[in-house]
Structure formats: structure tokens, C-alpha cells
Amino acid sequence: MNGRMLVVFSALATSACAVQYPQSAQEFRDYVPGATFGKKQSFEAKRSVRDIARTFQAKAPECLNVSVRTISQTGTSYQNILATYKPTVLVNGEKVELHLQRHYQGGGIIIPGKEPEGGLYMLVADATAIDRNRTRVDLYAPTHGADAIIRAVTGWATGENVGCPDMTKN
Amino acid sequence: MRRLAVVLVVLSTGCSGLKTYPADAGGNLAVRAQLDGAVRATLHVHRVDAQCRTEYRGSVPLERPVALLNVPAGETSYLVATFDTSSFLSGSRSTNAGALLRPAAGRSYELALRYRDDIYDVSLREVDARGTSREIPRRDLGACRGS
Numbered sequence: 001m002n003g004r005m006l007v008v009f010s011a012l013a014t015s016a017c018a019v020q021y022p023q024s025a026q027e028f029r030d031y032v033p034g035a036t037f038g039k040k041q042s043f044e045a046k047r048s049v050r051d052i053a054r055t056f057q058a059k060a061p062e063c064l065n066v067s068v069r070t071i072s073q074t075g076t077s078y079q080n081i082l083a084t085y086k087p088t089v090l091v092n093g094e095k096v097e098l099h100l101q102r103h104y105q106g107g108g109i110i111i112p113g114k115e116p117e118g119g120l121y122m123l124v125a126d127a128t129a130i131d132r133n134r135t136r137v138d139l140y141a142p143t144h145g146a147d148a149i150i151r152a153v154t155g156w157a158t159g160e161n162v163g164c165p166d167m168t169k170n
Numbered sequence: 171m172r173r174l175a176v177v178l179v180v181l182s183t184g185c186s187g188l189k190t191y192p193a194d195a196g197g198n199l200a201v202r203a204q205l206d207g208a209v210r211a212t213l214h215v216h217r218v219d220a221q222c223r224t225e226y227r228g229s230v231p232l233e234r235p236v237a238l239l240n241v242p243a244g245e246t247s248y249l250v251a252t253f254d255t256s257s258f259l260s261g262s263r264s265t266n267a268g269a270l271l272r273p274a275a276g277r278s279y280e281l282a283l284r285y286r287d288d289i290y291d292v293s294l295r296e297v298d299a300r301g302t303s304r305e306i307p308r309r310d311l312g313a314c315r316g317s
Binding site: 062065066067072147148151152155161162163164165166167168169 | 173253255261263264265267284285286287288289290291308
């Protein structure tokens, strides 16, 4: 999702006068299911929540702690945008959470509202133990522009693919 | 260390400035690449000194399934794989993944690069003289600076 789409996504998702971005992972969870460009997906992983926590703790810093610079140039314009991603993994007993935030710099990107520290929330994944070997995973994410991240996080949860998403494809 | 990937929506062509790292049959590092058809991969080799400063040694375009490189034993090298994609609508995109390697004498190494459906994986294995293989956790340059 590029900067322009981010602004559109945010503007449509909030009222025209007062843009209220989710300021926490919980606010993002509450916001996404009713958003035009947001979706919640749920699935069951046949792994323990502990294994999923270990994978999230290993892969999130390796794959998501990145910056992506986008340079676009036409005959009359030049834009240079730096997107900085911040992953956070929280492990709390039988639940593990993965939060991903994104902060834009440069390129005339305007965030018309208060941005939480670390950037706007882009994805939240919750893994909750069902029993010793099964875990429910809830993914909150935009409908467009996060496909590679969603597939990667799904692969980390199921253990079927532990590759990194190409963050330039968001 | 935070990695930087680059999207160039419009990229001017020009000299790449890359020098070729020698790839030959006598190498101790086998680089295997499995890539989607539209993806080009290149391996860049840097020498790393005791202060974790890097010195660029050369690059190998991974145009064949396996490339053999000789990476000096007893020295730390930083191997950076770049995956480049390009399309008319989305421009040129490049993402990279680095791995520190300090080869031991008498051992060989395998670097496997995979890129499929916008997901990539880089893994490194060490093979001893008896053929026993073990995975080496991938550490980027930040691990050197943090140690």
C-alpha cells in the first residue's frame, strides 16, 4: 500500500472532520472489522501457542524490522518516501500478539490526525491456545497492500513457511 | 540493525559500479537460488574487519541454479543477497537480506536463497569433512556491531 492509498484508507475509515487513528492494538482490533478496507481473518493452526510465540519472536525482528524507501520520478515530479516498520511481539501466558506499525517520512505524506508512537497500526495477529497442540489465530489487516505480510505471518503461525515477506510489495 | 529495501518507481539506467566476485569450481560456498521467473538475485560479498566495518569485494549475479564462491576461511564476510523485481506498472523493487559468515578451514557452506510469491528465505548451512550438515542461524551486520 503506498502513501496515497494510506491516506485514502485512513480518510475513508474515519469521519471527515476528526481523523481518529487507532492508538493501540486494541483500538485497531475494534476498528478493522467494520472498516471498508479492513478485514479480520481467523484460522486454526495445528501448533502449540508456545511454538508460534517462538516463531513470531524469531521472525518478526528478522523480517519486519525494516525500512523501505520509495522513489518515484516523472518528468515534473520527484518523490522520496521512507516507510519505517516496527514489529512488536507480546507473549502473555496462553496468548501471543504480533503488532506491526508503519511510519512514513518525506514525500509530502500528511497524516491528518494523531499518529501513535511507532507509526500507524498496519497489522495485528493474535494467537490464542485452544489446547496443547492447537491455536486459534486472528489476523487484523487491510484488505489491500498487505498480502505478502499476511501470507508470511500465516506461514509463521502454521509453521508451513517461515520466509520473510518482501516489504517492498506492500 | 534495520535493513533498507528500495522501491524505484522510475529508475534511470546507468553503470552499476559492481565488480564481479570470482565464482569457480574450487569454492567453499555453494549458493543455490530458487526464484520466481521475474526475480533476479545477486549476491554481494563484503569483508568485515574487527570493528565491523565492511569492505566491498564483489558481486555474483545468480543466473544459474548453483554458484560456487571462495570465501576466505578465518575471515568474517558479510553476504548480502538482493532480490530485484521489475514491472511496467510498479517499477523496480529491490529487497535484501544479509548473513555474516566466518568460514572454518576444511568446511564447506551452502547458502540457499528462495523467492516465491513475494516471500523470500535465506538459509545457511555448514558441512564438515564427513558430510554432516548443520544450519547456521542467519545474523546480519547488526549482530556484529552488537557483539
